[in-house]
Amino acid sequence: LAKTTQPISMDSYEGQEVNITCSHNNIATNDYITWYQQFPSQGPRFIIQGYKTKVTNEVASLFIPADRKSSTLSLPRVSLSDTAVYYCLVGGPYPSGYSTLTFGKGTMLLVSP
Amino acid sequence: DTAVSQTPKYLVTQMGNDKSIKCEQNLGHDTMYWYKQDSKKFLKIMFSYNNKELIINETVPNRFSPKSPDKAHLNLHINSLELGDSAVYFCASSQGQGGFYGYTFGSGTRLTVV
Structure with a gap:
């Protein structure tokens, strides 16, 4: 199972770009990287998913280098409402989907005025 | 039009009691889950059901018994509640097994055992 390592916490100010890196040295060939966001008193929600290079949606960008041993979630111009916990999951379709059942x-991320 | 709804939102009960938490999803997903998030915020999988069949049971005490009457519902019954059961319990669903497919979580049930 691919193990992930993320920083415990990060601080930022409104309007800044925030990059959160996740290390996953033993990622498997058919594993994808999926990021979730959890606000206080809510369940996590899907933000973005990628396999390699760069993926962008209306919320964030995900950068994955060629060796895929790490990935970076980029949040452009954060606001106070981006204060949340961000989880990186690594895994793929069944049967390797088991590894994505566990959240670290x-x-x-704390965004200040 | 809530996609995954759990009831109740809050549950305060005494040690030794039996309680149930209900979960329903209207997304047509085939897999449902129960997660437990304790005071340290670690989110741990408890159970996973696929089309009403139990497929994951993660070393959870026998006092916890999930039941899935159909693929849209997954309830959690807890017998003989203990102080250590205090946590937030989240129900989730996905089309396919695991976070790869994109979980949709409910808003959680905060259980406090006194």
Whole structure:
């Protein structure tokens, strides 16, 4: 199972770009990287998913280098409402989907005015 | 039009009691889950059902018994509640097994055992 490592916490100010890196040295060939966001008192919600290079949606960008041993979630111009815990999951379709059942401790992002 | 709804949102009960939490999803997903998030915020899988069949049971005490009457519902019954059961319990669903397919979570049930 691919193990992930993320910073426990990060601080930022409104309007800045925030990059959260996740290390996954033993990622498997058919594994994808999926990021979730959890606000206080809510369940996690899907943000973005990628396999390699760069993926962008209306919320974030995901950068994955060629060796895929790490990935970076980029949040452009954060606001106070981006304060949340961000989780990186690594895994793929069944049967390797089992590894994505487990959430690590995530990265607590605190955005200040 | 809530996609995954759990009831109740809050549950305060005494040690030794039996309680149930209900979950329903209207997304047509074939897999449902129960997760437990304790005070340290670690989110741990408890159970996973696929089309009403139990496929994951992660070393959870026998006092916890999930039941899935159909693929849209997954309930959690807890017998003989203990102080350590206090946590937030999240129900989730996905089309396919695991976070790869994109979980949709409910808003959680905060269980407090006193």
